[in-house]
Amino acid sequence: GAVVSQHPSWVICKSGTSVKIECRSLDFQATTMFWYRQFPKQSLMLMATSNEGSKATYEQGVEKDKFLINHASLTLSTLTVTSAHPEDSSFYICSARDIAGGPVPFGPGTRLTVL
């Protein structure tokens, strides 16, 4: 079945640094990828929808200049958290829409801790 990978699985960084998270579709082409954020004991919140070759669409309240999304190929989307602060500490999960449709595979998530 369709598999999505994320890298890194966890990252700890100092406040003010930037962190890049990669999301890859391993055995299918994903024209659209989705980025979610999940705070402890809460549900997943959609941050942005990323379309290959075009600008990402951000949800209301998500700062596009802080969360940079690049979807340069049909198998890779990246999320860069710029000038990270402790309040950005969260679990970031991506998913990718398979052209064939059906269940949307999710990546295993990246746990970001900003000190």
Add this chain to the structure above:
Amino acid sequence: SQQGEEDPQALSIQEGENATMNCSYKTSINNLQWYRQNSGRGLVHLILIRSNEREKHSGRLRVTLDTSKKSSSLLITASRAADTASYFCATVPFNNDMRFGAGTRLTVKP
């Protein structure tokens, strides 16, 4: 923003009992999916039900969908301690972005 609400927010049962979780949503959907998440881990897809379906089964799982009421339920029969996890419904509208409910934290006591 989240699409829907789930209830209960938390559910604690004994092993062997059935667990029922409900999900309500607001907009028209293409399909609805249920996911499971163990603490601090990724999502595991459980079942997908399309808007023209009313019920689906998968092993010990039974999902119903009532589009007139904009609600769905997930039933886990003969629960096991290993079923302890958070369960989320996710709605997929016709523009295809997926949004999650608040989730139900299920605890199955051995």
